[in-house]
Amino acid sequence: MKKSFGAKTLIYPTPVWIIGTYDKSGKPNAMTIAWGGVCSSQPPCVAVSIRSATYTHGNIMERKAFTVNVPSASHVKFADYFGLVSGGQLINFPQPGAQP
Secondary structure (H helix, E strand, O other): OOOOOOOOOOOOOOOOEEEEEEOOOOOEEEEEEOOEEEEEEOOEEEEEOOOOOOHHHHHHHHHOOOEEEOOOHHHHHHHHHHHHOOOOOOOOOOOOOOOO
């Protein structure tokens, strides 16, 4: 018997990506997301879902550019930090070696 679960996020685990941007004054920013994926192989294309209320979304709309970074297990602290701190409130790159 078939049973509908309705519209839900049922794909686990979701990938963790770090989206890098710059604001209009050139300040770097990064955001950890889990809503992204490959949407085309020809041409190669990815899709990301970022709420319009975020600082990162505003940077993307302003600059029309962003980077997609797939962190390894050795970068889990960066991914955690970028997911907790808003670049609109703080400088998001205080750690040595972090680049957008």
